[in-house]
Amino acid sequence: xxxxxxxxxxxxxxxxxxxxxxxxxxxxxxxxxxxxxxxxxxxxxxxxxxxxxxxxxxxxxxxxxxxxxxxxxxxxxxxxxxxxxxxxxxxxxxxxxxxxxxxxxxxxxxxxxxxxxxxxxxxxxxxxxxxxxxxxxxxxxxxxxxxxxxxxxxxxxxxxxxxxxxxxxxxxxxxxxxxxxxxxxxxxxxxxxxxxxxxxxxxxxxxxxxxxxxxxxxxxxxxxxxxxxxxxxxxxxxxxxxxxxxxxxxxxxxxxxxxxxxxxxxxxxxxxxxxxxxxxxxxxxxxxxxxxxxxxxxxxxxxxxxxxxxxxxxxxxxxxxxxxxxxxxxxxxxxxxxxxxxxxxxxxxxxxxxxxxxxxxxxxxxxxxxxxxxxxxxxxxxxxxxxxxxxxxxxxxxxxxxxxxxxxxxxxxxxxxxxxxxxxxxxxxxxxxxxxxxxxxxxxxxxxxxxxxxxxxxxxxxxxxxxxxxxxxxxxxxxxxxxx
Amino acid sequence: xxxxxxxxxxxxxxxxxxxxxxxxxxxxxxxxxxxxxxxxxxxxxxxxxxxxxxxxxxxxxxxxxxxxxxxxxxxxxxxxxxxxxxxxxxxxxxxxxxxxxxxxxxxxxxxxxxxxxxxxxxxxxxxxxxxxxxxxxxxxxxxxxxxxxxxxxxxxxxxxxxxxxxxxxxxxxxxxxxxxxxxxxxxxxxxxxxxxxxxxxxxxxxxxxxxxxxxxxxxxxxxxxxxxxxxxxxxxxxxxxxxxxxxxxxxxxxxxxxxxxxxxxxxxxxxxxxxxx
Numbered sequence: 088x089x090x091x092x093x094x095x096x097x098x099x100x101x102x103x104x105x106x107x108x109x110x111x112x113x114x115x116x117x118x119x120x121x122x123x124x125x126x127x128x129x130x131x132x133x134x135x136x137x138x139x140x141x142x143x144x145x146x147x148x149x150x151x152x153x154x155x156x157x158x159x160x161x162x163x164x165x166x167x168x169x170x171x172x173x174x175x176x177x178x179x180x181x182x183x184x185x186x187x188x189x190x191x192x193x194x195x196x197x198x199x200x201x202x203x204x205x206x207x208x209x210x211x212x213x214x215x216x217x218x219x220x221x222x223x224x225x226x227x228x229x230x231x232x233x234x235x236x237x238x239x240x241x242x243x244x245x246x247x248x249x250x251x252x253x254x255x256x257x258x259x260x261x262x263x264x265x266x267x268x269x270x271x272x273x274x275x276x277x278x279x280x281x282x283x284x285x286x287x288x289x290x291x292x293x294x295x296x297x298x299x300x301x302x303x304x305x306x307x308x309x310x311x312x313x314x315x316x317x318x319x320x321x322x323x324x325x326x327x328x329x330x331x332x333x334x335x336x337x338x339x340x341x342x343x344x345x346x347x348x349x350x351x352x353x354x355x356x357x358x359x360x361x362x363x364x365x366x367x368x369x370x371x372x373x374x375x376x377x378x379x380x381x382x383x384x385x386x387x388x389x390x391x392x393x394x395x396x397x398x399x400x401x402x403x404x405x406x407x408x409x410x411x412x413x414x415x416x417x418x419x420x421x422x423x424x425x426x427x428x429x430x431x432x433x434x435x436x437x438x439x440x441x442x443x444x445x446x447x448x449x450x451x452x453x454x455x456x457x458x459x460x461x462x463x464x465x466x467x468x469x470x471x472x473x474x475x476x477x478x479x480x481x482x483x484x485x486x487x488x489x490x491x492x493x494x495x496x497x498x499x500x501x502x503x504x505x506x507x508x509x510x511x512x513x514x515x516x517x518x519x520x521x522x523x524x525x526x527x528x529x530x531x532x533x534x535x536x537x538x539x540x541x542x543x544x545x546x547x548x549x550x551x552x553x554x555x556x557x558x559x560x561x562x563x564x565x566x567x568x569x570x571x
Numbered sequence: 572x573x574x575x576x577x578x579x580x581x582x583x584x585x586x587x588x589x590x591x592x593x594x595x596x597x598x599x600x601x602x603x604x605x606x607x608x609x610x611x612x613x614x615x616x617x618x619x620x621x622x623x624x625x626x627x628x629x630x631x632x633x634x635x636x637x638x639x640x641x642x643x644x645x646x647x648x649x650x651x652x653x654x655x656x657x658x659x660x661x662x663x664x665x666x667x668x669x670x671x672x673x674x675x676x677x678x679x680x681x682x683x684x685x686x687x688x689x690x691x692x693x694x695x696x697x698x699x700x701x702x703x704x705x706x707x708x709x710x711x712x713x714x715x716x717x718x719x720x721x722x723x724x725x726x727x728x729x730x731x732x733x734x735x736x737x738x739x740x741x742x743x744x745x746x747x748x749x750x751x752x753x754x755x756x757x758x759x760x761x762x763x764x765x766x767x768x769x770x771x772x773x774x775x776x777x778x779x780x781x782x783x784x785x786x787x788x789x790x791x792x793x794x795x796x797x798x799x800x801x802x803x804x805x806x807x808x809x810x811x812x813x814x815x816x817x818x819x820x821x822x823x824x825x826x827x828x829x830x831x832x833x834x835x836x837x838x839x840x841x842x843x844x845x846x847x848x
Contacts, residue, residue: 100575117776281848424763428780464767464781465640469733487642515638519646522601523653532605548772552779553810554817556606561598563608566844567615567627 097240104435106458106506110249114435115461118343122258126430129257134419136364137472150177154357155476156352158412165402168311168344169393175314181377181389191217196221196303196336200230202429203334205300209292210330211325212236213305214252215338215394216448218437221303233299235292235324237285244271250431252438253362253417258430258525292324302328302386306339307358308351309391314392317351318372319358321365335386338373341393342402342411354414357474357550362416398448404499406485410445412475417442419469419479434459441469445482448489453502457490529564536562586737587708588701588709589663590832595706596657596664601633607802609845610830615704616844617836621711628657629819632799636663636674639682639771646748651682655692661708664700667832669732671799672702677735704800704831705738708745715839717749725755725794727785727808730763742831745828747837759784767808782811784838792827797828805830815848 088342116122116321139145161168175181186192200208206223210216210232210534222243225232233242238255242248245267250256256264265279268287275287296302304325308317316337318325328334345351357364401407420426420440431439436447444459460483469479493512494504521527535542539558546555561569599605603611615625621695631654635848639647658664666672707713731737738763746754765771765781786810789797797807803827812826812846833843 113774117780123780234711372711380747424765424781425777460642461770462777464730464763464765464770464778466730466763466767468730468761468763471734484640484642486643487640489642491642512643515641515643515646519638519643519649522633522635523649525632525653528601528632529629532601535605544652548775548778551775552782552814553807556806556810558605559608561608563604563611564627564629566608566612570612 089421091537096144100569103455104308105455109433109435109458112435113429114432116429117177122430123428125258125260125447129254130421130427133254133364136142137361137418137421137498138364140360140366142540150353150357151474153353154474155412156415157345158414158475160340161350162346162402162408162411165341168346169341171311171346172309172314172344173563175317176376176467177314179314180337180379181376181391182312183390184390185344185395186392187395189394189396192219192338193221193224195392196223196390197230197340199334199336200301201223203231203300203335206364207233207295208233208301208303208336209328209332210236210239210265211301211302211304211320211328212239212255212269213338214249214437215305215340216303217249218396219338219394221338232303233292233295235295235322235328236320237288237322237324240292241267244268248432248437251417251420252415252440252442258432295326296318296324296331299328299332301334301336302332303336303338304329306337306343306391308354309339309344310346310348310351311344311390312347314375315348316374317355318486319355319368321363321369322370323370328369329372329374329383330386333386334390335374336386336390336392338394338435341395341398342413347404349487351388354475358416359415361472361474362420366525373475397451399502401449402448407449408480409477410482412477412505413442414475414510415442416474416476418472418474421473424464424466424468425484441483442477445479445486447455447478448486448500448502453486453490453500453505455502456503457486457506460484460490532558536560536565572716572828576789583715584842591621591710591712592623594626594660594662596660596662597625597627598634598657598666598671598675598700599627599662600666600668601804602802603667603669604631606806607728609831609843610802610832612844613830613841614665614832617707617713617832617839618665618711620841621713623669623711625664626660628763630654631657634671634674634679634684636671639674639678644682647682648684651679651693655683655689655696657756661699663706664696665703665706666700666704667731667800667830668803669702669736669738670803672700673731673735675700682704692829701735702732702741704732704741704745705736706728707835708761709788713745713835714748714760716836717752717838718840719749719838721751721753723753723755723792723794723797725757725789725792726798727757727764727799727801728760729799729804729806732800733761738800740751740760742798745835748797749835752838755794757788757792759788764804764817766803766805768803771807779811780808782807786812786815795827796834797826798831798834799828800831803832 124275145354222232234240241256250258261279268275269277306316307319359368377389401410426440436443465480489503490506536558542557544555599611635647635650648711676697683689684694764785765778771778809828837843
């Protein structure tokens with residue numbers, strides 16, 4: 088891994104991004120009027136769609152509490168449930184693999200590909216595969232990996248990364264997609280008719296499903312008690328990937344587990360409504376093993392790769408564990424005023440938006456992610472809409488503290504102390520002395536108001552866009568005394 | 572006035588309110604004390620006019636929020652601990668700010684650290700802490716005759732008032748009690764103004780984008796002024812609007828703003844402290 092600060096294009100693998108480079112990206116994004124306009128429009132649309140699904144606040148409150156409860160219960164039994172899942176999947180004929188790191192996960196899947204002399208892997212939408220840079224790993228080893236989700240297909244064709252976890256190509260306008268298709272797909276003329284564009288994409292993909300050696304998918308819920316992998320999708324490509332090729336590989340994070348089938352229904356219901364404002368998705372797949380004797384279709388071999396990649400670090404801490412409640416609906420980013428203004432690519436992480444700010448530090452360490460938790464006004468919109476009630480603002484504050492504090496011997500996470508700056512810590516210590524002793528505060532505030540003319544006119548950050556702050560001539564306490 | 576009023580909010584349990592007390596503690600907040608003291612004075616005047624004695628503990632400094640949200644928990648703990656002795660009586664505590672109110676009500680208990688005795692004291696304070704507008708509506712039952720000329724205003728509700736204190740409808744209800752005031756709603760009303768305390772200093776680009784959008788939305792209503800119950804948001808929004816006026820060489824402020832307390836006092840026959848200077 089390179090440790091040089093660098094400008095990376097949206098399509099390159101995630102390499103180390105310094106705080107300075109991250110700032111530059113955010114600056115560029117927020118000053119890009121085209122990006123601002125397209126994200127604002129898309130997020131407004133998604134917020135309205137979600138709101139229409141939850142007309143009854145009480146029903147939403149109770150469904151959120153139920154969903155939070157299911158996720159917390161599942162996490163409380165995570166080690167046992169994972170063992171139970173492995174046993175039941177194995178019984179069903181699914182091969183279960185464990186990967187601690189992205190490299191291990193890629194090596195496992197490359198091993199399966201080699202075993203089958205695979206030339207092409209066709210992929211359903213999977214953010215975990217993005218997290219481990221699956222496509223790059225396969226391409227480097229000479230195995231083709233083709234995205235079949237329309238949004239992912241567009242992003243792959245453009246050499247980019249998803250800018251949203253549910254709608255990967257949401258940053259692209261239909262004109263951009265039309266241009267991309269005309270340039271990259273042989274024999275295709277420019278059209279910005281959306282139906283025509285989708286037809287073009289589907290025709291390309293249809294052939295690939297038949298020729299692919301392996302289908303890859305993610306998992307939305309893994310049911311421990313039955314050994315069932317549930318997959319939520321809208322395009323049918325997920326079903327194609329998991330049934331047409333001879334081999335199906337599913338990959339997921341270790342947290343995506345529930346104990347019982349009955350736990351899936353509430354989560355599924357709140358997932359689609361929160362994500363895209365759909366009452367249900369077009370497809371809901373339940374995968375329980377390879378083709379059995381007499382089955383007319385289905386893969387001959389099914390694998391599940393369970394990935395840790397920092398999740399067990401979050402799991403070990405009671406507060407940080409709440410991060411793992413996430414069901415990846417994307418509602419937090421749809422409602423985030425910061426995400427709306429900088430888009431997904433500016434974050435420099437696989438998962439953008441509020442959830443990205445709290446999950447990425449566990450995957451990538453705080454050294455390269457410590458700026459992300461600070462890029463929030465703590466407005467609380469994310470926490471308010473989170474279907475499983477992750478207290479995102481509280482976790483952002485916690486991560487700020489982990490990054491700010493002086494490095495110590497037993498850190499809760501990799502990169503603790505990454506933003507530690509003795510000068511800034513000193514300023515806060517002085518602040519605490521000032522405000523922690525009323526007599527000192529009284530003296531300070533008296534001076535600040537009496538000598539208000541000396542207030543600097545240039546106040547870093549603030550005066551770039553605002554007139555300066557100046558203390559009042561007299562404090563509230565002086566006004567009260569004068570009156571009495 | 573002894574019927575408890577119940578307020579419901581998405582995130583929190585319905586809060587039941589006490590009957591009108593003889594006295595209250597007024598926690599002015601550091602921002603009001605040093606930067607917008609007239610808002611604090613006007614809030615106090617409104618309460619006193621309703622026959623409520625207002626106690627201003629002289630040792631009040633800051634609720635600790637800046638350090639708490641910036642990820643300096645030890646510094647926040649130190650400041651919060653210094654504030655726990657301010658309210659010896661069992662009177663309600665009124666705070667003219669949603670974010671400082673939210674800090675006391677929801678975070679002081681955590682901010683004081685692991686000491687169970689301190690936690691219990693912080694929790695007892697939290698339980699009787701009210702945001703000023705919420706207190707004026709639900710406890711005082713503010714209902715004075717509007718004596719001002721017909722006007723249209725726009726209202727910004729802070730994220731803390733909206734999402735922590737659950738008092739996002741209070742400002743609207745208070746304004747609705749003024750017969751000659753029309754409230755013009757702005758687009759993306761529930762969206763943050765971009766202040767966020769140290770966020771505005773640490774990420775000026777993003778903060779500026781947010782406040783610029785907020786100012787544009789508020790101006791687009793055509794309202795004569797902005798009213799808000801939070802001085803942090805108010806300074807952010809009005810100082811941004813003032814910068815736009817300066818850049819465009821406009822002499823008259825395009826978006827003047829004031830605290831809800833000041834506005835309510837002026838409309839109902841009182842003399843705002845700022846007007847007397």
